[in-house]
Amino acid sequence: MNEQLTFVLVDDDxxxxxxxxxxxxxxxxxxxMISFLDPEEAIASFSTFFSPESQSKTFLFLDINMPLMSGWEFLEILDLKGVKKYDSLFIYMLSSSVNKEDLKKTELNKNITSFIEKPLNNEFLNQLSEIHSQ
Amino acid sequence: MKTPPNQLPNTFQAVFKSLPIPSYIWQNIDNDFDLVDANELAISDFSYKKNGCIGVKASEFYSNVSSIIDDLQKCIATKSSFERIVLIPFDDNSTAQFSLHQFTFIDEKTVLLQTKEINNSKSTFYDCQEYDQLLASFIQDNPTEIAMFDNNMCFLIVSKKWISSYKLENINIIGKNLYDIFPEMTDDWKQVHQRGLKGATEKKDEDIFVRLNGDIQWEKWEIRPWYKISGEIGGIMAFTENITERKRAEEKIKKDAEKLNQILENLPFGLSIEKLNNEITFFNKTLIEMLGYEVTDVPTEEAWFQKVYPNEKYRNQIRKIWDDKVAKSIKTNTRCEPIESKVQCKYGNFKIIESYYVAIGDEYVTLVQDITDIKNKEFQIKEVNEVIIEQNKELLKANKLVEESEFRLLQAQKAAKVGNWQTDLETLDVIWSEENFHTFELDSATFNPTHESFISYVHPEDRELVNEAFFKSFTSKDFNTVEHRIITAKGNLKYVEERWKVNFNEQGIPISIFGTCQDISERKLIELQLIETNKKIEENEQRLKLAFDAAKIGVWDGIIEERKMIWDDKMFEMYGLKRANNTVDYDDWANILHPDDRERAMYESTLILENDDPFDSSFRIVKENGEIAYIKSDAKIIKDKNGKPFRIIGVNRDITEKYLRNRELQEKELKYRSLFENSVDAILLYLDGFWVDCNKSALNLFGTTREQFIGGNPSKYSPKYQSDGTLSEEDIKKRVQAVYQGKSQFFEWEHCREDGTVFIAEIRLNLLKIDEKPYIQVIIRDITANKIAENKLKEYRHFFENSNDLLAVTNEKGFFEIVNLKMLKTLGYAKEDLLKKEYDEIIHESNVTEALKRAQDLRNGIALESFPVQILKKGGDTIWIEWNVFINKISKKYYSIGRDITERKKYEEQQALSSLIVNSTHDAIMAISNENIITSWNNGAEIMFGYKASEIIGKPIFQLMTPSFYEEHGILSEKIQNKELLDHFETLRVTKSGEEIHVSLTLSPIVDENGNVIATSKIMRNISLQKNIENEKVKIMNDLIQRNRDLEQFTNIVSHNLRAPVANIIGLNNYMLTKDLIPEKKKELDVALNKSVLNLDNVIRDLNNILQIRKSISEQKTIVKFSDLVEKISTSISNQINSDQVRFVLDFNEVSEMITIKSYLYSIFYNLITNSIKYKQFQVNPVIEIKSALNGKNIVLFFKDNGLGFDMSKNQEQIFGLYKRFHIHVDGKGLGLFMVKSQVESLGGKISVSSEINKGTEFKIEFEI
Structure with missing residues (x-):
């Protein structure tokens, strides 16, 4: 089946x-494809691009280092809003720098699928399509 | 033939008809009667009669009345009228009616019968029978004597009383004839009965009735006929009353009354009876005779009074007396007291009466007694009595005289002890006078004197003499006397002188003898005594002479008038004169007198003439040979008849020896007395339990006076118990006893003074026999002082020996004489050893010279005090002893007191050391008492706190701390009290200047020997510096940590921010390389690539800038004016200011400038101001307030705006974060505030922020100068 995949980018860059x-x-x-420069905006319109019932998968790429709020803060707010781990939602933490702390936090957080170092590259996307195009 | 009824006369008929009661006319026809006529009333009566018509037969008409025919016939027969009560029963026999039938004789054939109904109480008599019974009972039980007889005088009914009265109990008299029962019935009586039977009623109140047996009875009787129903007399009823008793009683009474009357009449005294109403009712005969008045004369009491007491005054008097007495008698319910009064009799004469009043019942009876005679007699008797009394008096007087004479005679006889006697020679009766009996000591009552009995009492030896004399006297006509002895009845020897004279009759025959017997015992005895006395006198004279000779007494006899004295030999001898003649002139005597005594002696010699007292005088004489002698003269005056002195008899005694001896004795006595008195010891004399004498010392000793003391006893002056516990009184007794037994006592004793204070005495007791009396001489010496001294000595000895100091006495030469235990112990020497040494031998050589010098000084008067010396102990060790030495100037001995100061020295060294320590330390060492008062304060404390010891010692510790630390101190103190040590307790204290310093406390309790905490010692170290350093360190540490963190953060951020564009570049580049792109896309990507590269560059530049800040702190500091800065900045962004209408509110009044790096401060101001403008509220003109202030030395800057603000709760930490932004609607890298913070910190300041969303933000920067 070819459900539509949704990709959400939250990054101030x-x-x-x-x-x-x-x-x-x-x-x-x-x-x-939906991209947000303003994380607040992203949160606000979260429900528009994602609903737990829908069969389509959503991939969220979240930048950690953002001036207004960090990726972690974003997740916190989402959590508060009740967004939990859903099978159809895949959250990836994006960061230009690899930080031990960040890595640790990624692992601790069950909602996060994985940590990606910028820039996003083909190999990764290839893998992604393989996993998800069934 | 029958007379027709209507043939009666008319008037009679009319009258008849109208008769008020039923009337019937009966006519006799044969044996019956016919009713001829009846009146109207009768006819109306027919109604209840069976038969009711004229012509009816009486027997029919009165069928129920049996007696009717008889009555009717009787009426005709007797031609009389009579009545009869008839009981007519009714037909039904239920009731009966009484009816009165009146039979009236008309003619020989006609009877008028009238009937009247009698109303009885119907209730009671219904039955005829019952009625009969009642009647019978009435009679029988009647309390009176009733008898009912028939026409034959036979008893029909009789009452029981009758029976008993006439004593007919045992006879059945009913039916018997009265005359049978009483045959003694008189004819009179019988006649009476007959008369009664005939219809007469007779009675007699009193009648005598003589019974057969002679008894006389008095009867009250009444005889009356009783009628049958037929109207006939059935008999008589006899009522009798035996009034015999009454009669008898009456008679008796009468007799009694008569008797009484007689008595009353003939009473020997008058009697009057008076009724209540004062009416006099009776005078008895006596009274009438007595006073003449009869009742009629004085019918009332008043009349009586008037007549009898004509004198009004007297009458009233009597009346009053009467009333009183009567009242009294009534009151006391006793017989009235009699009253005497003089009354006038009817015929005028007066009599004296005595009246008694007695109330008897309701009458007053007055008894009157004529006492006139008595009174007269009384009077007479009185008169006679008086006469008699007078006569008696005379008689008594005479008697008395006689008695007196007799008495006197007796007395005289008694006095003279003369009794007289007489003997009748014929009868041989002997009469003795009382005195005689007395002389012979015989009782006149029991002893009958006779000549023989007299002789028996004569002394046997004299009996012959007496008898001879007695007989001889018969021949003498004169008085005869004889003296003889008698032995009295009591056995006493007496001398009597008998004088008697014989009386002769005419014939010369002696008939009686009168004589006296005088007790001359006394005289005799006196005579005898006199003889003896004379003898004795002679003897005495002899002896006296001898005595005088022996006693050197000279006798002189002075004839006053002649002024001459007769001297005996002795006198001459005494005076050393030769006997010239017997007499010596008074003047010669006077010349011999010692010139000094002459005047006095002569004066005294004249005194005797004036005084009656026997006199004595002592004087000296100067004998011819020049010797002086002491003469004592005793003399007595002899007066002549007229009382004038004419002779002096005297004795002179040479008392020279005696005098001299006396003087000696006196002197001795004086000496003794003086000794006694002045003896320091108390000397007392004790006899029989009491002090009899004592000397002054004794009085002083006991603190008392002579009056108080003498007569007291030792136990009074001793405490109850002696100090050894013995009872004083007992011990005294024991000791006294011992003394009596000859053991002198010497002992110690506790005495009390008069005031009770106790003293100890040494007592000696010695037995002294004075005049045979066992005196005890008591010598008391007060040894209290001694004892005290003894005790003191003991004490001193004790102290000396047990002193903790070394005590030694050295003699002049320096050798030890006395050493105490401490000395020996401390120095280790044995006593014997030490006593052999000189003092300098035990002094360490180093001190010897000094010691010797000091000793010399001492001798010169300089005190040797507190001289420390090293003393050599036994064994060679030395010991430091500090000496005080005194010198006794008199004994030249040295008294040394030494104290072992080794310990002290050590102690002192320690003290010095610790003092040094204490004072050299920088730490503050102080001590506080339990009451938190500073008691010691060392140097260090002075320096630390700024208080000098003198100003802080005595003050409370609280002075060193702020009030907030009091509590803490309290807690610490508690811990100390619990003997806890406190170590390095850090706290704050305040110095004198007010500076707060950090101190580290070490507290420790100071305990006394009992373990009680008595103070606290505090050691304080000023750790302010350390604290400061520590604080600094901490601050720096924090700073560093913060900085490190900042740095980390910085590096993180930087690395991220650097990497971000690089990552972009790599990505873009890779993509561009791998893919064939359409030109538009390629262009797009190129542009992006370019941007990323530029971004990268920017970041690097920023980094540079930031690093620059951290580097160049060495830039010059200059004075920067705040207002200048603002102006400059305003100019540079003037466009912005204008477009946004920015307003500045500046206040740099407090601080207008500071010395700092200008560029930094500029940057700070710039960033803050631009931020405030950038982050203004939408359509609100920014207002920026910049204010400067001073906080101590620090400069504070406030930047306040009215912008958007931010959420403090969320973003407070991140406001100064690098690349942190909260708003994205305006450009901003998130760099500005990071820079500001860095700059502020590099200038040595701090920045803080507060904000409120949509209100504004305020930054506070504080620069430390």
Missing amino acids: VINNMLSEILIEDEFPEAK
């Missing part, structure tokens, strides 16, 4: 967002 979009488009041409 415009360029990175652009890059990520391009790459994802290449790999998943039918995928839906």
Whole structure:
């Protein structure tokens, strides 16, 4: 089945967002693409792009280092809002730098699928499509 | 033949008809009667009669009245009228009616019968039978004597009383004839009965009835006929009353009354009876005779009074007396007291009466007694009595005289002891006078004197003499006397002188003898005594002479008038004169007198003439040979008849020896007395339990006076118990006893003074026999002082020996004489050893010279005190002893007191050391008492706190701390009290200047020997510096940590921010390389790549800037004016300011400038101001308030805006974070505040922030100068 995949980008870096979009488009041409520069905005409209009942998978790429709020804070708020681990929601923490702390936090947080180091690359996306296009 | 009824006369008929009671006319026809006529009333009566018409037969008409025919016939027969009560029963026999039938004789054939109904109480008599019974009972049981007889005088019914009265109990008299029962019935009686039977009623109140047996009975009787129903007399009823008793009683009474009357009449005294109403009812005969009055004369009491007491005054008097007495008698319910009064009799004469009043019943009876005679007699008797008395008096007087004479005679006889006697020679009766009996000591009552008995009492030896004399006297006509002895009845020897004279009759025959017998015992005895006395006198004279000779007494006889004296030999001898003649002139005597005594002696010699007292005088004479002699003269005056002195008899005694001896004795006595008195010891004389004498010392000793003391006893002056527990009184007794037994006592004793204070005495007791009396001489010496001294000595000895100091006495030469135990112990020497040494031998050589010098000084008067010396102990060790030495100037001995100061020395060294320590330390060492008062304060404390010891010691410890630490101190103190040690307790204290210092306390309790905490010692170390350093360290540490963190964060952020664009570049680049891209896409990517590279560059630049800040702190500091800065900044962003209409509110009044790095401060101001503008509220003009202030030395800057603010709770930590932003609507890297903070910190300041969303933000920067 080819359900539509949704990719959500939350990153204050415009360029990175652009890059990520391009790459994802290449790999998943039918995928839906939503990107937020403002994490607050992302939270606010979370329900628009994700609903637990829907069969379609959603991939969330969350930048850790953001001026207004860090990726961790974002997740906290989501948590508060009741967003838990859903089978159809995959959260990836994006960061330009690898930090031990961040890694630890990633592992501790059950909701997070994994940690990705910027930039997003083809190999990763390939893997992703393999896993999820069944 | 029948007379027709209507043939009666008309008037009669009319009258008849109208008769008020039923009337019937019955006519006799044969044996029956016919009713001829009946009046109207009768006719109306027919109603209840069976037969009711005229012509009816009486027997029919009165069928129920049996007696009717008889009665009717009787009426005709007797031609009389009579009545009969008839009981007519009714037909039904239920009731009966009494009816009175009146039978009236009309003519020989006609009877008028009238009937009257009698109403009886119907209730009682229904039955005729019952009625009969009742009647019978009435009669029988009647208490009176009733008898009912029939016409034959036979008893029909009789009452029981009758029976008993006439004593007919045992006879059945019913039916018997009365005359049978009483045959003694008189004819008179019988006639009476007959008359009664004939219808007469007779009675007699009193009648005599003589019974057969002679008894006389008095009867009250009544005889009356009783009628049958037919109207006939059935008999008589006799009522009798035996009034015999009554009669008898009456008679008796009468007799008694008569008797009484007689008595009353003939009473020997008058009697009057008076009724209550004062009406006099009776005078008895006596009274009438007595006073003449009859009742009629004085019908009332008043009349009586008037007549009898004509004198009004007297009458009233009597009346009053009467009333009183009467009242009294009534009151006391006794017989009235009699009253005497003089009354006038009817015929005028006066009599004296005595009246008694007696109330008897309701009458007053007055008894009157004529006492006139008696009174007269009394009077007479009185008169006679008086006469008699007078006569008696005379008689008595005479008697008395006689008695007196007799008495006197007796007395005289008694006095003279003369008894007289007489003997009748014929009868041989002997009469003795009382005195005689007395002389012979015989009882006149029991002894009958006779000549023989008299002789028996004569002394046997004199009996012959007496008898001879007696007989001889018969011939003498003169008085005869004889003296003889008698032995009295009591056995006493007496001398009597008998004088008697014989009386002769005419014939010369002796008939009687009168004589006296005088007890001359006394005289005789006196005579005899006199003889003896004379003898004795002679003897005495002899002896006296001898005595005088022996006693050197000279006798002189002075004739006053002649002024001459007769001297005996002795006198001459005494005076050393030769006997010239017997007499010596008074003047010559006077010349011999010692010139000094002459005047006095002569004066005294004249005294005797004036005084009656026997006199004595002592004087000296100067004998011819020049010797002086002491003469004592005793003389007595002899007066002549007229009382004038004419002779002096005297004796002179040469008392020279005696005098001299006396003087000696006196002197001795004086000496003794003086000794006694002045003896220091108390000397007392004790006899029979009491002090009889004592000397002054004794009085002083006992603190008492002579009056108080003498007569007291030793136990009074001793405490109850002696100090050894013995009872004083007992011990005294024991000792006294011992003394009596000859053992002198010497002992110690506790005495009390008069005031009770006790003293100890040494007592000696010695027995002294004075005039045979066992005196005890008591010598008391007060040894209290001694005892005290003894005790003191003991004490001193004790002290000396047991002193903790070394005590030694050295003599002049320096050798030890006395050493105490301590000395020996301390120095280790044996006593014997030490006593052989000189003092300098035991002094260490180093001190010897000094010691010797000091000793010399001492001798010169300089005190040797507190001289420490090293003393050599036995064994060679030395010991430090400090000496005080005194010198006794008199004994030249040295008294040394030494104290072992080794310990002290050690102690002192320790003290010095610790003092040094204490004072050299920088730490503050102080001690506080349990009451938190500072008691010691060392140097260090002075320095630390700034208080000098003198100003702080005595003050409370609280002065060193702020009040907030009091509690803490309290807790610490408690711990100390629990003997806990407190070590390194850090706290704050305040110095004198007010500076707060950090101190580290070490507290420890100071305990006394009992373990009680008596003080606390505190050691305080000023750790302010340390604290400061520590604080600094901490601050620096914190700072460093913070900085490190900042740095980490910085590096993190930097690395991230650096990497981000790099990552982009890599990504973009990779993509561009791998893919064939359409040109538009390629362009897009290129642009992106470019941007990323530029980003990277920016970050690196920022980094540079930041690093720059941290580096160049060495830039010059200059004065920077705040207002300048603001102005500059305002200028540089003037456009922004204008467009946003920014307003500045500046206040740099407190602090206007500071010395700092200008660029930094500029940067700080710039960033803050631009931030405030950037983050303004939408459409609100920014207002930026910048204010400067001073906080101590620090400069504080406040930046306040009215911008958007931020959520303090969320973002407080991150406000100064690198690349942290909270708002994205405006540009901003999140760098500004990071920079500000770094700059502030690098300038040595701190920044803090507070904010409120949509209100504003305030930054506070504080620079430490």
